[in-house]
Amino acid sequence: MLVALVTAAVVGLTPGVASPLQKGLDDVAAIGAVAEVRDGGAVWRGSSGVAELGSSRKVPVAGRFRIGSITKTFVATVVLQLVAEKRIRLEDPVERWLPGVVPNGANITVRQLLNHTSGLYDFKDTLPMPPSAEFYALRYRTWTAPEQIERALANPPVFDKPGSRYDYSNTNYLLIGEIIEKATGRTYAEEIERRLIRPLGLHGTTLPGTSPYIKGPHAHGYIPKDGAQLDFTEMNPTLFGAGGDMISTTRDLNRFFAALLGGHLLPARLLDAMKTPGTSDGKYGLGLSWHDTTCKVRVYGNDGDALAYQAYSFSTEDTRRQVTVAVTPHLPDNPDKSVDAFVDQAICR
DSSP, rough: OOOOOOOEEEEOOOOHHHHHHHHHHHHOOEEEEEEEEEEEEEEEEEEESSSSEEEEEEEHHHHHHHHEGGGGHHHHHHHHHHHTTTTTOOOOOOHHSSSSTTGGGGGHHHHHHHHHHHHOGGGGGGOOOOOOOOHHHTTOOOOOHHHHHHHHHHSSSSSSSSTSSSSOOOOOHHHHHHHHHHHSSHHHHHHHIIIIHHHHHHHTOOOOOOOOOSSSSSSEEEEEEETEEEEEOOOOOGGGGGGGGOOOOOHHHHHHHHHHHTTTTSHHHHHHHHTTTTTOOOSSSSEEEEOTTTTSEEEEEEEEESSSOOOEEEEETTSSSEEEEEEEEEETTTOOOHHHHHHHHHHHH
């Protein structure tokens, strides 16, 4: 689908709005935080905390960070573009694209992978995680999607009937990444680059492959080890694969979600499908989640946990108001509640 965007002139929010936003960001429970808030053509960017423990260096406002599962929204958008091109169908069984890979693959559809109703075991639950000593030893290891899928599928499904329940599983998006490659002859990373990153001018957004580095300005991220904070900025992102390996900026994520929710990337019927929950009481569609703020305004987007980095990006349905926040958490403290309060403040003021 041709991307056509009109870029409005960007002006700053008034001091009466900007000052409370800065205070709200300062209240986020994290080592460092960075945010961009948009209201029509007006924009506020701010940061809080420090970029590195033991220093006074500020978190760069235009800094890059790992976005974790927000990657899934990019991947799902590519799949839905392929659906629009009649190259994939949402009701295609996994078996059609990956024969012999998934037990019961004839009864699990592409749609069920995208909305986490497949019942497939999450490969992340097969991996060592902090504070396991094995986890720290594997930070530079390269993982492949087939080996992670095999690890996951060595375990029984978490429920028997695909489509009957929601259960979040990163395995779903590893399979989706493989299906994209089967359908196009290119990797999911190449498809995201050519369909989304380049057309939208997302200059701070990358798919790093096996590189453990975050190129460009960035804050350091940490995970707990032996009662202290271990610098975990460098790590091999193949651990996350198509479910969460991307790096981006607050500006780029707001720009991406404005294009997506504004109807510039998908036909209306497929954007509606993206916003349709997989279960009757769900709040997760096809790579897209939503929730209602304290002022009863519904926002759409996603959040992501990449261990040493956590990211949150949400927009009103009309895209007039947007907020993206990234934090380097002081684990095991959970920043979610304080970030939720900041998102509410940005949307509801």
